[in-house]
Amino acid sequence: MNVFFEYLKRYIHLTEKEEAFINSKLRYRTYLKRQYIVQAGDVCKYQTYIVAGKVRTFCLDDDGNEHIISFGIENWWVGDLKSFISQTPAEADVQCLSKTEVIQISHVDLEELYKEVPKMERLFRLIIQNAYVNSQKRILRNYSLSAKERYLLFQEEYPQIVQRVPQYMIASYLGITKEFLSTIRSQILKES
Amino acid sequence: MNVFFEYLKRYIHLTEKEEAFINSKLRYRTYLKRQYIVQAGDVCKYQTYIVAGKVRTFCLDDDGNEHIISFGIENWWVGDLKSFISQTPAEADVQCLSKTEVIQISHVDLEELYKEVPKMERLFRLIIQNAYVNSQKRILRNYSLSAKERYLLFQEEYPQIVQRVPQYMIASYLGITKEFLSTIRSQILKES
DNA sequence: CGAAAATTTGACATGACTCAACTGGAGTGG
DNA sequence: CCACTCCAGTTGAGTCATGTCAAATTTTCG
Numbered sequence: 001m002n003v004f005f006e007y008l009k010r011y012i013h014l015t016e017k018e019e020a021f022i023n024s025k026l027r028y029r030t031y032l033k034r035q036y037i038v039q040a041g042d043v044c045k046y047q048t049y050i051v052a053g054k055v056r057t058f059c060l061d062d063d064g065n066e067h068i069i070s071f072g073i074e075n076w077w078v079g080d081l082k083s084f085i086s087q088t089p090a091e092a093d094v095q096c097l098s099k100t101e102v103i104q105i106s107h108v109d110l111e112e113l114y115k116e117v118p119k120m121e122r123l124f125r126l127i128i129q130n131a132y133v134n135s136q137k138r139i140l141r142n143y144s145l146s147a148k149e150r151y152l153l154f155q156e157e158y159p160q161i162v163q164r165v166p167q168y169m170i171a172s173y174l175g176i177t178k179e180f181l182s183t184i185r186s187q188i189l190k191e192s
Numbered sequence: 193m194n195v196f197f198e199y200l201k202r203y204i205h206l207t208e209k210e211e212a213f214i215n216s217k218l219r220y221r222t223y224l225k226r227q228y229i230v231q232a233g234d235v236c237k238y239q240t241y242i243v244a245g246k247v248r249t250f251c252l253d254d255d256g257n258e259h260i261i262s263f264g265i266e267n268w269w270v271g272d273l274k275s276f277i278s279q280t281p282a283e284a285d286v287q288c289l290s291k292t293e294v295i296q297i298s299h300v301d302l303e304e305l306y307k308e309v310p311k312m313e314r315l316f317r318l319i320i321q322n323a324y325v326n327s328q329k330r331i332l333r334n335y336s337l338s339a340k341e342r343y344l345l346f347q348e349e350y351p352q353i354v355q356r357v358p359q360y361m362i363a364s365y366l367g368i369t370k371e372f373l374s375t376i377r378s379q380i381l382k383e384s
Numbered sequence: 385c386g387a388a389a390a391t392t393t394g395a396c397a398t399g400a401c402t403c404a405a406c407t408g409g410a411g412t413g414g
Numbered sequence: 415c416c417a418c419t420c421c422a423g424t425t426g427a428g429t430c431a432t433g434t435c436a437a438a439t440t441t442t443c444g
Contacts, residue, residue: 125317
């Protein structure tokens with residue numbers, strides 16, 4: 001049918017009937033640059049799949065500093081999961097960094113999908129499992145590597161992101177200041 | 193039947209037949225203090241549910257330093273998830289900190305359970321979803337809070353763990369040195 | 385009781401932060 | 415097409431949170 005179902009096929013096999021049913025629950029939408037898919041304080045109503053574009057998920061701490069929790073590009077899911085599953089106010093903002101096309105599933109629709117198409121449980125189990133493994137890897141790296149090492153690995157693993165988002169956001173994602181990332185980069189340049 | 197099925201009932205409802213089938217796939221085992229449930233380099237063969245006891249999951253970095261990724265106590269699942277799902281060598285060690293009773297499910301058995309009892313997909317989706325939310329919370333805290341603040345929050349949220357594992361492991365879990373945690377603690381004492 | 389393990393303490397070192405000034409595009413409007 | 419502004423990125427000086435190392439002390443447990 002479309003890019004979304006191609007994506008689903010990587011994880012589960014669906015009958016035509018199931019595809020049609022799933023499709024009936026999808027909401028297609030386009031956001032503009034700087035618009036919010038989720039705003040802290042509001043309930044996160046949808047699981048959001050990115051068809052095209054890019055977003056960032058971030059939190060504000062007590063001192064008003066932004067901390068980037070994650071980026072999202074094509075084929076990634078975004079949203080404040082905690083808020084979504086409990087339908088309570090979100091702590092994070094999800095903001096588009098460019099015009100972004102998405103597919104969304106609401107909480108009730110997803111529960112219904114789980115009921116009618118149990119393979120969807122499998123799909124999301126696999127996706128979240130994967131996200132969890134990456135999350136643990138990130139924690140470990142924050143503990144065991146220097147800022148420079150983390151930056152080099154990030155560059156290696158997510159070149160598409162390094163090229164497409166401003167440097168100060170990458171610094172925030174890595175848990176360092178933009179100034180320090182800048183000095184790290186000049187060090188790397190000198191070395192080579 | 194037993195504590196494990198009580199635990200399952202918090203997430204999903206099972207028929208007697210299903211319970212019996214699940215039970216036929218469970219492996220009961222007891223480890224002694226210092227024994228390894230998973231060893232880095234070996235494949236993680238089981239998802240392990242802790243009935244009683246306590247464990248730690250840790251990695252060694254290139255300089256031979258230990259980094260504690262997580263603790264596990266009653267009702268928690270442990271194992272190297274990445275190794276388990278792909279059946280490749282584990283990067284982490286899971287070691288018992290005291291005599292520990294567990295229930296284990298092997299990779300093939302779990303796949304079969306998913307097939308025969310689709311509710312198990314839901315169970316593990318919910319469990320991993322929860323673990324993922326906590327993991328993200330931990331990342332954010334590492335970025336936005338000082339070591340002292342992280343320690344105070346950890347004490348609040350996991351008093352059972354603070355009381356039951358050595359301080360130097362908690363330091364490692366928080367991403368700081370044992371010496372620094374010691375000075376934090378003496379600061380806290382002076383303040384009160 | 386004695387040895388090993390865990391914790392504390394203190395002197396010193398350093399990675400990363402803060403703040404402020406400066407540089408260099410990328411619009412935007414006159 | 416120039417002048418102006420704005421935002422991202424750079425640079426440098428000074429500072430601070432946390433790390434390192436070594437020794438002293440306390441706790442645990444065989």
